[in-house]
Amino acid sequence: DILMTQTPLSSPVTLGQPASISCRSSQSLVHSDGNTYLSWLQQRPGQPPRLLIYKISNRFSGVPDRFSGSGAGTDFTLKISRVEAEDVGVYYCMQATQFPHSFGQGTKLEIK
């Protein structure tokens, strides 16, 4: 099974400043079809998760362009260029390259 490890687990950020979350997989997420099925989700307090980014770097419909994803192989990053108050919540990476699919432990983004 693929283990997903996120760092940091908690990230206090000042409004308007950037934030970055790292996600590392225990094995390559490159699928046999050549794609890498790594996505990022946001879970605001009391809400279900919401898709932000799919296939490493593709922003989902309606997601602000301050969110961006990058990486390859086993190392991936979610960046928020300028944190806003509505960005508070927990962020998860998820791999769907292999079964069982798996999530990172989550990174809690909070405002300083």
Place this chain on the structure above:
Amino acid sequence: QVQLVESGGGVVQPGRSLRLSCAASGFTFSHYAMHWVRQSPGKGLEWVALISYDGSHKYYADSVKGRFTISRDNSKNTVYMEMNSLRAEDTAVYYCAREVTTIVLVKAFDVWGQGTMVTVSS
């Protein structure tokens, strides 16, 4: 609008069974693979199971394999999770989620329900 609504959660004793339902609306349900994902209180997300758009393929997490069964009824726009031999560690909010379906594979979950709480306790 596109919506998923879970139901069937509740309090159940260890070893007993429960069936969850997820009713879909606002989209052509039979075109989409569906997943169940759970979240234990105060914890992270755990993928549980997938069923393909036509029900022909099913995959499970090791933690539920042999105890849980995912199924769907495309005539009723509903996906189910039959949960048997429940354990305390199955206590969680259970979400159903839709897998993005486009011309190219995406393998991401774009629509989520609000979840239904399952508590396994004596």
